[in-house]
Amino acid sequence: MSSRHCLVTGANRGLGLAFVRGLLARGDRVVAACRHPGRATELNRLAGLHPGRLHVLPLDVTLARSRDELARELALVLDGAGLDLLLNNAGVLRGGERFGQVAEADLEQSLRTNAIGPFLLVQALAPLLADGRAVVANLSSEIGSIAGRHEFRTPSYAIGKAAQNMGTVLLARALAGRGIRVVALHPGWVHTDMGGPAAPLDPDEAATALLRVIDRLGPDDSGRFLDGQGRTLPW
Incomplete structure (x- = not known):
C-alpha cells in the first residue's frame, strides 16, 4: 500500500527512527512521536527534507494528557483521512536485574510504558483508525513469551511485554468488527541503545x-504474535 498515513511512537532513535526512515522511503506520510521533539535532531532534519510528509509531535505514552493531546494534534494532521498504520514502538528496558533485587518502580515503569500506555493510546486513537485497512503493530519481544521463558532474565521487561501481548489480543478482538488488524511483532535482537552493541541486527534491516510482514497481513492474522519472517511465536 502506498501513501499511507502512519504514526510511529518512540520515533527519535533506534528502531523507531528506522521505521520513520523506511516509511518515508516508501512514500508514506508519517507522524513521528517522541517525548522531546526539540531534542530529536535527526527527526527534525528528516522533517526538513520531507516537508508536509513528516510531522514530529510530542508524546509521553505513560501520561493520559499527552495521549489525549496527541489524538487532538493527529486529527488536525490527518485532516479527515484515516490512520492506516500505528506502530507502538516506544518502550523501556531495565537491564541487570537479579532475583531478590527487582525493584517495584522498575516493574511499574515497564507496565506503564510497555503495556498500559500502548493499550490506552490505541483506545484514544481508535476513532482515527481507518476502517477496513488500518493496522496496529505493537512492538513486542520474544522475551514476553511465557512459553518461551526458560531462564530468569529481565523480569520487568518480560512481564511488561507479556502484558502487552495480552493487550494485543484484546485489541484485535475489540477492533475486529471494523476490519482493523492488530498484531504483536518481535523484531529480533536489534543493535540499538536498548539492544546493546552485541546485537546482530541493524535497525534499518529489522524495520x-x-x-x-505488515504488508502481507491478512484478516486472519489479527491477534497473532509474529517475528520478522512472519512466523508465529508462542504466547
Missing part, C-alpha cells in the same frame, strides 16, 4: 523486515 524493513517488519514492514514486509
Whole structure:
C-alpha cells in the first residue's frame, strides 16, 4: 500500500527512527512521536527534507494528557483521512536485574510504558483508525513469551511485554468488527541503545523486515504474535 498515513511512537532513535526512515522511503506520510521533539535532531532534519510528509509531535505514552493531546494534534494532521498504520514502538528496558533485587518502580515503569500506555493510546486513537485497512503493530519481544521463558532474565521487561501481548489480543478482538488488524511483532535482537552493541541486527534491516510482514497481513492474522519472517511465536 502506498501513501499511507502512519504514526510511529518512540520515533527519535533506534528502531523507531528506522521505521520513520523506511516509511518515508516508501512514500508514506508519517507522524513521528517522541517525548522531546526539540531534542530529536535527526527527526527534525528528516522533517526538513520531507516537508508536509513528516510531522514530529510530542508524546509521553505513560501520561493520559499527552495521549489525549496527541489524538487532538493527529486529527488536525490527518485532516479527515484515516490512520492506516500505528506502530507502538516506544518502550523501556531495565537491564541487570537479579532475583531478590527487582525493584517495584522498575516493574511499574515497564507496565506503564510497555503495556498500559500502548493499550490506552490505541483506545484514544481508535476513532482515527481507518476502517477496513488500518493496522496496529505493537512492538513486542520474544522475551514476553511465557512459553518461551526458560531462564530468569529481565523480569520487568518480560512481564511488561507479556502484558502487552495480552493487550494485543484484546485489541484485535475489540477492533475486529471494523476490519482493523492488530498484531504483536518481535523484531529480533536489534543493535540499538536498548539492544546493546552485541546485537546482530541493524535497525534499518529489522524495520524493513517488519514492514514486509505488515504488508502481507491478512484478516486472519489479527491477534497473532509474529517475528520478522512472519512466523508465529508462542504466547
